[in-house]
Amino acid sequence: MPTENKSTAPLQVERSTVTKLVITGAANLDPITVFLEDLAPCKGKITVSCWSKSWTAYWGGMWDGLNIGQFFCKLNTAYIIGYFDQAISPRQFSGEALANKAQITVLKERRGGELGQDEARELFTEAEDFRDSPSIDHLHSAHSELMSKLFGDEWWHLTNDATEPNPDYAYLERIIHAVQQALSQEHQQVAA
Known part of the structure; x- marks a missing residue:
């Protein structure tokens, strides 16, 4: 049963621009969907989905001058996996x-x-x-x-x-590498 909002103030709604990428052709991986959202300078969020799993990370202190895609490409895979899934281990x-x-x-x-x-x-x-x-x-x-x-x-x-x-760790590692490769490739195409 829905609850009533007893507040008389209207809800606040903010719009943001999200970039969606679909990556195909990565060896032994289903299509990967990536949502990139630059929320403010040095703040961004990424969501990566492959098959029936999704991983999300938010960084509120990215390096100056980088968007979320560029920042993600510079990060170490193990560091990213720690953000995506703290419970997963390489072994x-x-x-x-x-x-x-x-x-x-x-x-x-x-x-x-x-x-x-x-x-x-x-x-x-x-x-x-x-x-x-x-x-x-x-x-x-x-x-x-x-x-x-x-x-x-x-x-x-x-x-x-x-x-x-751990095959789940290796799977996520392969996905991250494919996303980083695709983001770098896209960045090079935009810069050219």
């Missing part, structure tokens, strides 16, 4: 990497005489179950006892390197 948990690490640990302990042949074989085989683990949280509920046997009571600290490249 993510990998059950494959964890299983490999666990099996290497078992082999080292067997060679060092800390594990007997049968116990080592059993742990080595059980470590295969890690390959299907989607996250550290899953390990807490499904394999906590085995993880403690292999890595000690605070095993979650020792699994930080059980990672692989």
Whole structure:
């Protein structure tokens, strides 16, 4: 149910000019839509969309003399990704990497005489179950006892390197590179 506006003052509406670009032809990417908005000197906003995802960033302290497109082109990709999605990381948990690490640990302990042949074989085989683990949280509920046997009571600290490249990060990185390339190309055409 709509709420009534009890204020008698009219709503304030501001207009701004937005530039829309559609980028096609980027290798292994769907068309990319970019909205650029220069709000005031040194202030701008960009929205990038590809397939069903969108990312937006606002900068209120851009370098003098640059519009949002020029500013965006000068930024480091990792910096932009941090603005677009603070939760995304270049690496993510990998059950494959964890299983490999666990099996290497078992082999080292067997060679060092800390594990007997049968116990080592059993742990080595059980470590295969890690390959299907989607996250550290899953390990807490499904394999906590085995993880403690292999890595000690605070095993979650020792699994930080059980990672692989994050395909979502790489995807966003490719999109940003395509947008920067297109913006630079457009800027060169306008300047010519």
